[in-house]
């Protein structure tokens with residue numbers, strides 16, 4: 001009997017992302033079935049409902065995807081789904097809430113590539129500012145840069161208490177060492193940028209967070225990367241297609257949203273394929289996304 005590849009797609013929210021459904025089908029799943037209202041309370045039961053009916057031989061033919069918008073909740077759900085497995089009844093699980101794990105991995109891997117190519121250096125000891133550091137992509141990008149040895153500021157507009165709480169939670173949940181920084185206006189941004197080697201713009205789509213004047217105040221800047229593909233650019237002077245293009249007359253190079261998006265697409269596609277082809281259960285979170293992003297980026301040369 002030929003068995004279909006089935007992906008059960010769980011989200012705590014009201015709907016599963018059509019982006020993720022498309023990605024799953026394009027990566028070879030025959031069926032991608034969305035379930036809403038699945039969170040830490042019921043993911044164990046939902047996982048066990050998914051694993052028993054097809055028998056241990058169909059392990060590679062059944063998978064679970066965890067979406068939603070909350071990076072911490074998704075990490076908890078991934079751990080709980082894994083705990084609910086009853087070997088040999090065990091299937092692969094991948095989490096990518098709001099596309100943040102794969103986008104952040106693509107962002108950090110493309111920056112790492114340009115640090116090496118344009119400046120013969122890496123993240124170790126570098127000062128990284130994540131503008132939009134309270135969002136899903138920003139928190140994970142900050143955690144990944146920190147794991148690579150950078151000193152990371154996660155920016156926040158809500159005040160010092162919120163900034164500290166968010167970076168503490170990010171550090172605890174994602175094995176990182178970031179610091180929160182409050183940036184509410186251009187003067188505060190310029191003051192932090194003066195000490196910044198790498199700026200990552202991860203704020204909401206369609207919002208410019210670093211203008212020309214602010215970027216010019218970043219005299220030590222090596223790389224400026226922007227994940228926002230919706231005009232205006234998140235960082236003025238960085239085009240969506242840029243991948244290592246010098247910014248103005250500075251030594252800094254820019255990376256735009258579509259250059260990052262191309263890597264993100266490949267990372268998510270390959271993670272889904274890996275779930276189907278591994279032959280044994282795999283558990284894929286933000287660290288596995290980072291390893292995959294480095295693989296994809298290495299192929300770019």
Ligand SMILES: NC(=O)c1ccc[n+]([C@@H]2O[C@H](COP(=O)([O-])OP(=O)(O)OC[C@H]3O[C@@H](n4cnc5c(N)ncnc54)[C@H](OP(=O)(O)O)[C@@H]3O)[C@@H](O)[C@H]2O)c1
Nearest residue numbers: 099103132134135136137157202203204205227228261264
């Ligand atoms: N290129 C790709 O492949 C790709 C893939 C996925 C997502 N994205 C992009 O990645 C970005 C981040 O996604 P997300 O889901 O993490 O975003 P999000 O949750 O919508 O926003 C991230 C943060 O942006 C901050 N923000 C909003 N307006 C701001 C402003 N004027 N100044 C400073 N900060 C501001 C918010 O912080 P507060 O807490 O201060 O409000 C929010 O926490 C989006 O632009 C999205 O389109 C790109």
